[in-house]
Amino acid sequence: MEKPLLAFTKKGIYCEKAGVYLDPWKPVDKAIISHGHADHSRWGHKQYITHKRNIPIIEHRLGNINSSGVSWGESFVVNGVKFSLHPAGHIPGSSQIRVEHKGEVWVFSGDYKTEDDGLSTPYESIRCHSFITECTFGLPAFSWRPQKEVFRDINEWWAENRSEGKTSVLFGYSLGKAQRLLKHLDTSIGRIYTHAAVENLNEVLRTYLDLPDTIRITKETKKEDLKGNLVLAPPSAHGSPWLRKMVPYETATASGWMAFRGARRRRAVDKGFVLSDHCDWEGLLGSIEATGATRVICTHGYSDIFSRFLREKGLDARTEETQYEGELAEINSSGNDEKD
Amino acid sequence: MKDFAQLIRKLDSTNKTSAKVRALASYFDRASDPDKVWTIAILSHRRPSRPVNTTLLREWAAEAAGIPHWLFEESYHIVGDLAETIALVVQGGRENVDKSLAQVLDELITLKGRAEEEKKAYVTKQWQGFTFYERFVFTKFITGGFRIGISQKLMTRALSQSTGIDEDILAYKLMGNWDPKSISFHDLVLEKNKSDLLSKPYPFYLAYALEGEPESLGDTSQWLAEHKWDGIRSQVIFRNDEIFVWSRGEELVTDKYPEFSGLVDKIPNGTVIDGEILPYPGNTIGTFNDLQKRIGRKTVSKSLLTKTPVILMAYDLLEWEGKDLRERPFSERRQFLEDFSKPFVSDRSLPLYLSETMSFERWSDFAAERGRAREKKSEGLMLKRKDSPYRVGRKKGDWWKWKVDPLTIDAVLTYAMRGHGRRSNLFTDYTFGLWNTNEEGERELVTFAKAYSGLTDAEFRKVDAWIKKNTLERFGPVRSVTPFHVFEIAFEGIAPSGRHKSGVATRFPRILRWRTDKSIDEANTLEDLKKLIP
Numbered sequence: 001m002e003k004p005l006l007a008f009t010k011k012g013i014y015c016e017k018a019g020v021y022l023d024p025w026k027p028v029d030k031a032i033i034s035h036g037h038a039d040h041s042r043w044g045h046k047q048y049i050t051h052k053r054n055i056p057i058i059e060h061r062l063g064n065i066n067s068s069g070v071s072w073g074e075s076f077v078v079n080g081v082k083f084s085l086h087p088a089g090h091i092p093g094s095s096q097i098r099v100e101h102k103g104e105v106w107v108f109s110g111d112y113k114t115e116d117d118g119l120s121t122p123y124e125s126i127r128c129h130s131f132i133t134e135c136t137f138g139l140p141a142f143s144w145r146p147q148k149e150v151f152r153d154i155n156e157w158w159a160e161n162r163s164e165g166k167t168s169v170l171f172g173y174s175l176g177k178a179q180r181l182l183k184h185l186d187t188s189i190g191r192i193y194t195h196a197a198v199e200n201l202n203e204v205l206r207t208y209l210d211l212p213d214t215i216r217i218t219k220e221t222k223k224e225d226l227k228g229n230l231v232l233a234p235p236s237a238h239g240s241p242w243l244r245k246m247v248p249y250e251t252a253t254a255s256g257w258m259a260f261r262g263a264r265r266r267r268a269v270d271k272g273f274v275l276s277d278h279c280d281w282e283g284l285l286g287s288i289e290a291t292g293a294t295r296v297i298c299t300h301g302y303s304d305i306f307s308r309f310l311r312e313k314g315l316d317a318r319t320e321e322t323q324y325e326g327e328l329a330e331i332n333s334s335g336n337d338e339k340d
Numbered sequence: 341m342k343d344f345a346q347l348i349r350k351l352d353s354t355n356k357t358s359a360k361v362r363a364l365a366s367y368f369d370r371a372s373d374p375d376k377v378w379t380i381a382i383l384s385h386r387r388p389s390r391p392v393n394t395t396l397l398r399e400w401a402a403e404a405a406g407i408p409h410w411l412f413e414e415s416y417h418i419v420g421d422l423a424e425t426i427a428l429v430v431q432g433g434r435e436n437v438d439k440s441l442a443q444v445l446d447e448l449i450t451l452k453g454r455a456e457e458e459k460k461a462y463v464t465k466q467w468q469g470f471t472f473y474e475r476f477v478f479t480k481f482i483t484g485g486f487r488i489g490i491s492q493k494l495m496t497r498a499l500s501q502s503t504g505i506d507e508d509i510l511a512y513k514l515m516g517n518w519d520p521k522s523i524s525f526h527d528l529v530l531e532k533n534k535s536d537l538l539s540k541p542y543p544f545y546l547a548y549a550l551e552g553e554p555e556s557l558g559d560t561s562q563w564l565a566e567h568k569w570d571g572i573r574s575q576v577i578f579r580n581d582e583i584f585v586w587s588r589g590e591e592l593v594t595d596k597y598p599e600f601s602g603l604v605d606k607i608p609n610g611t612v613i614d615g616e617i618l619p620y621p622g623n624t625i626g627t628f629n630d631l632q633k634r635i636g637r638k639t640v641s642k643s644l645l646t647k648t649p650v651i652l653m654a655y656d657l658l659e660w661e662g663k664d665l666r667e668r669p670f671s672e673r674r675q676f677l678e679d680f681s682k683p684f685v686s687d688r689s690l691p692l693y694l695s696e697t698m699s700f701e702r703w704s705d706f707a708a709e710r711g712r713a714r715e716k717k718s719e720g721l722m723l724k725r726k727d728s729p730y731r732v733g734r735k736k737g738d739w740w741k742w743k744v745d746p747l748t749i750d751a752v753l754t755y756a757m758r759g760h761g762r763r764s765n766l767f768t769d770y771t772f773g774l775w776n777t778n779e780e781g782e783r784e785l786v787t788f789a790k791a792y793s794g795l796t797d798a799e800f801r802k803v804d805a806w807i808k809k810n811t812l813e814r815f816g817p818v819r820s821v822t823p824f825h826v827f828e829i830a831f832e833g834i835a836p837s838g839r840h841k842s843g844v845a846t847r848f849p850r851i852l853r854w855r856t857d858k859s860i861d862e863a864n865t866l867e868d869l870k871k872l873i874p
Contacts, residue, residue, distance in 0.1 A: 141428040
């Protein structure tokens, strides 16, 4: 039997025919990168190939690297294997990676969501034979409301806090989630202040995205300036002395994990907004079906449960171990983009 | 129902006690009288008896959600709460169900007698009609254990804010047996009752743990010691030919301990005793385990009363002849206590005992007495300054608890289970093994205890991540893991046991620290553990 086009190795997902790795977690010669989150774009590769919009992000995170950017749908051939990147809708510049050789097509989803967030290039379904999918929220307990409704709640929460003279501190991952929140906040309510980790990424993304004005919080920022306004901060700022300047404040976290009451209480935030940059259960099932793939490989998330469900539906589905973390990083780790 | 669900949603979206109480008070301001009575009932754990068992509920939920049963079960293990899982997986809002809280609870009461098919049709219809929070609370009414971060005490405070009636009086009014289906809000809450103040307890005086050595307390002649008994700290009130037993959680528990009612015609009115309720099976102080059989029961069966009777171990006298003694020195209050109780304490048919006070010349003698705590079935010593008043709440200085150090052993993490509540979806409930040589002469790890407390949140997250990467086998919610990590386990007591595979039962095991410095070969053996049995 011929070897599969993509294989799971100790260094990452490997295309042996091309000598190329997809989102490898150990240093390699040539890496195609789906998006800029730290668990997918790691340090130490000799060459990075990624979407143009992801270049400023990984250069910001990784410094001086040898990178080349491509456009959506633009194909490039390495040792006879054809590669192309297609929008994944996860965060700005996030791609699915399509790999084709002798008529056989594989797609690696990276991280993705199907809802148009108004910021990232919306997800496109790509037909393929084999689909490697994340399943961070691969449980029927996850079912997202349309973001319009969630943002209405967030803006109401802000307005209510403001009317009580409180500062609203909203936690979201610095890359992606923070800008998505920013894009949809109602700036008529008040001013938006940012934690440095968020503002650094804002500056990077403003090179090609239109985002509302923000004010970076510095030592000089006065307490009375913050009152009634909104502060966007990474989850790691929660419970830190940095928050003292915001007193009196209300806290909230925006994450898919906030669907669980337990997760919300564990983080001890006042309010949890269920807002994710990953697919919910129906989103995963719908996108898998749309690819037409007969073979599905499930990576990070509730992969065992999800692949069992797919097998019962008659698909050739299995789980592969990777070192991707998905949205877990949002609530469990430091949430620091620079952690590598 | 909509308002109640909205209230729960609001309580769920803040961590601040004051905001919770405000939300509940404003709900009380608006709700109808029957809804108010039911809200009080539910928040004081008086839900109607369970109309459907949870096995059926799970089957129906899987069906309503259109998912296989195993997938529902997996989801439940991860979410960690049945009502929440059902609320999440079943999609609602099909047709708007608009019923009052009282109506829904009435329906649940009548549902109990119905046929299974009828129950299923009813429950499924409500699920599919309700919104998320309505579905969540509706299912909680059925499964019970309505713990949503608002205690009876906070509920009472909110009701006090809404009605203007004193909190302590309300606490008393809401005690005892009343039926939310038949009682009116007026009768339950508003009606003035002369006996309202009759049962009122004094705030408990609580001690901090002694840090460091007792020598820092100075002259031994200023101090009395007594054993720190391991039961339920209680205040027993004798007034107007009635008895009231309050637990430290300010819960009126008179009905749970009927053995004390025999004291009513012996002890004069106007007497308040501070003491400890202790289990006393076979005329000897039992273990806390024994007492646990009594704690959860609202009504106590005759056989349980015979098997596990309780006594009151008296510590202090707070009121005598109707006078508040709390400002008098401890030594004086003790003298009163000993004088008046002498005839009752010597009458062994009465459940009243005196906790002995002891004085020693040297601190080393106090320490020696503390060393006898395990054989006396106490947790250690209480040190009380002779001239101390009876203070309010937890205060430093005059009273100190000086517990015995726990027993400890180094054990290997062998299994892990996801936690519940705020730890749902994190592996935080662990099983620990000790080395033993089996009949074939092989070394194996034998399970000896489970523990789920003692690590910081950050440590739990680290162990959780490690478990997810080092799972050997899965058994439903439980995972066996590669034996690798060693933890120091502390426990309060140890006894031989036929019910445990290890042959040993430990009391209150918890994780003392993560021994990252130790390999599994350095963990203790079962033999080491058995040597600790007194």
